Amino acid sequence: MLTKSKLYLLLVLALSVAGLSLTRAHASAPVLANEVVIENFSYKPTTLTVAAGTTVTWVNHDDEPHTVTETNKRFNSKALDNGDRFSKDFTQPGTYNYYCALHPKMTGQVIVK
């Protein structure tokens, strides 16, 4: 017999597996993901569109350190080493342009709707 808590556990597992495969399938698509991968000196996706209230997370896959520095310094990460993450809650709609303070050629933006 499955108890209620076991059912719940299964449901959570099933959802997270679905979530994982969803993330994988859309990892490189610049639509409504909430993670930005830093790779080869670029932010992927370069433009990320999210709903207000979303937490966006950046993860650095380069060996070189990078930062996530908003153009008007509204937010700024520390230097992200390989594997480091930086998260930011976006509550206000608007366009947030950012770049890497070490490699300012690297640019990205978050559009909050």
Next chain:
Amino acid sequence: MSDKDENNQMERRNFLKCMAWAGAGVVWMMNGGVLSSLPLVSAAKRKSGFSFVQISDSHIGFNKEPNHDVTKTLQEAVDKINALDDQPAFVIHTGDITQLALPEQFDTAAQVLKTVKANQVYYVPGEHDVFTDDGSLYLERFGRGTLGKGWQSFDYEGVHFIGLINVLNLKQGSGTGLGGTGFGQLGPEQLTWLEKDVKALSSSTPVVVFAHIPLWTIYPEWGWGTDDSAQALSYLKRFGSVTVLNGHIHQVMQKVEGNITFHTAFSTAFPQPAPGTAPAPGPIKDVPAEKLRGLLGLTDVSYVRNGRSLALVDSTLK
């Protein structure tokens, strides 16, 4: 001397072989107001004038492929300098002393650089030294006695040296449509100072400028240039001999434009790819340990005469 062009070419190639190691530095010889470069091993042959050494991009704290011990390679560079029969008057470090501008990284760098026998080491910061705090820790540790945000000038035996800072307040590139180059920049305050600094000098004064990011546009796609360098160079055009020494790109490149010779130095830490030969300008990682030092020497550079003296000219980049 002019009948020995071919021999010189050969010597220069050998010179590059000599420099084919990670901790390499360049000795700049000042003879009759014109700079020429010689390998460290040949410095003893100098007869008159004086010499100084440029090192760059030691990135203390970097600990990944292809170099897990950048402190050691910096120390090797210093040892090499200290072993010169004819000691340089001073050493110039053209920035990226550290990897992440951390206090312990500045400490380690200071400890190694303290072992330089020459009386003085002059510094300018790289973006790695200032990006966390707009350079305040750098200024405290390495910028004592400088002006403004760390720029400086000094005279040595009739040569005017100028250290410029082009790694502060870096503006983002144009990737997301906002405009901008992602280049280094000197800024109006420093440019005003520079104009005044050189105003009283006679045009026959040899001038040496050192700064981290190249003051000539090497590869805009990677941000290898300085936004307002043309303004700075306009103040220097009247001088008969101007030499611009930069780091940042971890490889040797030269260019001569009128009376201005541009030169970029090797890193003491790791090589970076030639412009456009890799997806990004990060370290060249796949270097076997025993080949690390050798790889840096593979930059293909040739030398031509400028009429009065040997000058370095970049002619190799693809």
